[in-house]
Amino acid sequence: xxxxxxxxxxxxxxxxxxxxxxxxxxxxxxxxxxxxxxxxxxxxxxxxxxxxxxxxxxxxxxxxxxxxxxxxxxxxxxxxxxxxxxxxxxxxxxxxxxxxxxxxxxxxxxxxxxxxxxxxxxxxxxxxxxxxxxxxxxxxxxxxxxxxxxxxxxxxxxxxxxxxxxxxxxxxxxxxxxxxxxxxxxxxxxxxxxxxxxxxxxxxxxxxxxxxxxxxxxxxxxxxxxxxxxxxxxxxxxxxxxxxxxxxxxxxxxxxxxxxxxxxxxxxxxxxxx
Amino acid sequence: xxxxxxxxxxxxxxxxxxxxxxxxxxxxxxxxxxxxxxxxxxxxxxxxxxxxxxxxxxxxxxxxxxxxxxxxxxxxxxxxxxxxxxxxxxxxxxxxxxxxxxxxxxxxxxxxxxxxxxxxxxxxxxxxxxxxxxxxxxxxxxxxxxxxxxxxxxxxxxxxxxxxxxxxxxxxxxxxxxxxxxxxxxxxxxxxxxxxxxxxxxxxxxxxxxxxxxxxxxxxxxxxxxxxxxxxxxxxxxxxxxxxxxxxxxxxxxxxxxxxxxxxxxxxxxxxxxxxxxx
Numbered sequence: 001x002x003x004x005x006x007x008x009x010x011x012x013x014x015x016x017x018x019x020x021x022x023x024x025x026x027x028x029x030x031x032x033x034x035x036x037x038x039x040x041x042x043x044x045x046x047x048x049x050x051x052x053x054x055x056x057x058x059x060x061x062x063x064x065x066x067x068x069x070x071x072x073x074x075x076x077x078x079x080x081x082x083x084x085x086x087x088x089x090x091x092x093x094x095x096x097x098x099x100x101x102x103x104x105x106x107x108x109x110x111x112x113x114x115x116x117x118x119x120x121x122x123x124x125x126x127x128x129x130x131x132x133x134x135x136x137x138x139x140x141x142x143x144x145x146x147x148x149x150x151x152x153x154x155x156x157x158x159x160x161x162x163x164x165x166x167x168x169x170x171x172x173x174x175x176x177x178x179x180x181x182x183x184x185x186x187x188x189x190x191x192x193x194x195x196x197x198x199x200x201x202x203x204x205x206x207x208x209x210x211x212x213x214x215x216x217x218x219x220x221x222x223x224x225x226x227x228x229x230x231x232x233x234x235x236x237x238x239x240x241x242x243x244x245x246x247x248x249x250x251x252x253x254x255x256x257x258x259x260x261x262x263x264x265x266x267x268x269x270x271x272x273x274x
Numbered sequence: 275x276x277x278x279x280x281x282x283x284x285x286x287x288x289x290x291x292x293x294x295x296x297x298x299x300x301x302x303x304x305x306x307x308x309x310x311x312x313x314x315x316x317x318x319x320x321x322x323x324x325x326x327x328x329x330x331x332x333x334x335x336x337x338x339x340x341x342x343x344x345x346x347x348x349x350x351x352x353x354x355x356x357x358x359x360x361x362x363x364x365x366x367x368x369x370x371x372x373x374x375x376x377x378x379x380x381x382x383x384x385x386x387x388x389x390x391x392x393x394x395x396x397x398x399x400x401x402x403x404x405x406x407x408x409x410x411x412x413x414x415x416x417x418x419x420x421x422x423x424x425x426x427x428x429x430x431x432x433x434x435x436x437x438x439x440x441x442x443x444x445x446x447x448x449x450x451x452x453x454x455x456x457x458x459x460x461x462x463x464x465x466x467x468x469x470x471x472x473x474x475x476x477x478x479x480x481x482x483x484x485x486x487x488x489x490x491x492x493x494x495x496x497x498x499x500x501x502x503x504x505x506x507x508x509x510x511x512x513x514x515x516x517x518x519x520x521x522x523x524x525x526x527x528x529x530x531x532x533x534x535x536x537x538x539x540x541x542x543x544x545x546x547x548x549x550x551x552x553x
Binding site: 161 | 323326327329330331408411412414415416417420421422499500501502503504508511512514515516517518519520
């Protein structure tokens with residue numbers, strides 16, 4: 001709760017400075033390569049964050065935000081260079097090969113001790129991905145009903161502490177290496193449900209999981225265990241203020257909200273978990 | 275020996291020379307070891323990135339926070355190991371015996387043994403774990419029979435039994451043919467020859483090699499984490515991503531070493547004992 005409030009405060013402060021100044025020129029001499037903004041994404045980058053694993057196209061929410069931030073910082077689209085990293089590469093000590101890294105990194109105080117995050121560019125609702133068979137079996141969008149399910153999650157995500165914090169299921173969750181393994185376990189009936197950010201869950205249930213269903217969501221503006229995505233940077237990166245300024249300007253002008261509406265499905269149809 | 279001179283200590287000149295050489299060798303060894311350790315301790319922290327590496331890999335605060343959770347997760351490893359190891363030993367022995375069948379009518383068994391070891395030794399463990407761990411439950415088994423613990427363990431058992439079978443077979447082959455001939459002349463049939471003459475010696479011969487397999491198994495149990503079980507390696511990965519810090523892996527490594535080093539030393543001891551017994 002406090003983190004959310006503080007970051008909102010910081011964001012407004014940033015916004016006011018941003019309006020006074022400008023951002024072009026802020027990044028001079030602070031990027032890896034002069035005049036070029038190097039942005040990292042996942043390998044592969046997933047829908048709907050990046051379409052067709054091709055961030056260069058600017059299609060998909062994160063790819064679009066990346067180009068918007070770059071433009072705000074004074075980089076033309078052809079001055080943006082893409083690289084790929086895993087999560088582990090992003091947090092390894094030593095020199096990084098990107099200016100900032102963008103692959104749905106949730107901002108947490110523990111992580112912030114080792115690396116820097118920008119201001120959040122997206123607040124994620126968390127959704128319960130399950131199958132039609134489980135729903136037919138009587139699972140409902142209530143905490144009491146969710147407690148009785150067998151849970152799964154991707155081990156490297158903040159979904160793990162959220163399952164413990166928001167749901168506290170009766171049996172320990174099973175954890176997997178990536179989205180594919182979670183859906184395989186769901187399909188094999190080894191888990192009943194998995195927790196993902198809403199856009200990922202909508203995609204998986206519609207396209208990947210056979211007979212997939214979204215049971216419900218914890219809305220993005222929940223006070224308990226919020227999940228906000230930030231751009232990841234090396235600890236102490238001088239570029240942070242420029243990136244934050246650019247993001248604040250995008251929020252202020254409503255451009256960020258427009259991109260969200262353009263690339264991410266509206267979540268209105270998904271029931272909120274009681 | 276009238277010509278030999280003795281020194282004050284009562285040693286021959288040769289013995290005294292050798293003692294000096296030995297002392298000198300020890301001094302040199304101690305000196306060079308100290309130099310290497312000193313260089314590591316002094317020079318590594320001088321590297322410009324040392325502070326960051328230390329914060330990422332050797333972070334006392336993170337270590338203290340995660341170590342108890344890692345120890346708890348290690349119990350899962352122990353359980354999985356405990357039920358896999360005896361089953362591997364049994365299946366390995368059965369496969370080895372299949373490959374040693376001599377009656378022509380039982381040739382299909384021999385063929386089965388050969389194909390089994392070829393296939394399971396040739397496949398990467400992780401593929402077998404995925405295939406058996408996700409594939410078989412995917413056929414529609416009800417809970418709890420689709421548990422990743424059951425099928426993941428089966429995958430480990432299948433793969434490791436192939437290796438163990440080959441080790442036992444090499445042990446059986448190491449027993450000289452004259453032993454079988456002698457047993458036959460005593461009136462033992464083929465089954466009893468195998469049971470009372472060949473196997474006891476064969477198993478003893480390959481005990482150290484099998485010990486190594488079990489040390490390897492102890493580490494490969496971690497591969498089961500790919501299909502869901504939260505054992506120590508997965509738990510360390512969870513901590514790693516939550517804290518953006520690699521220290522939990524160091525904690526997990528220490529726990530592994532605390533088990534594998536004594537086990538390795540014990541295997542070495544067995545091997546040495548065997549060598550002494552043979553000479």
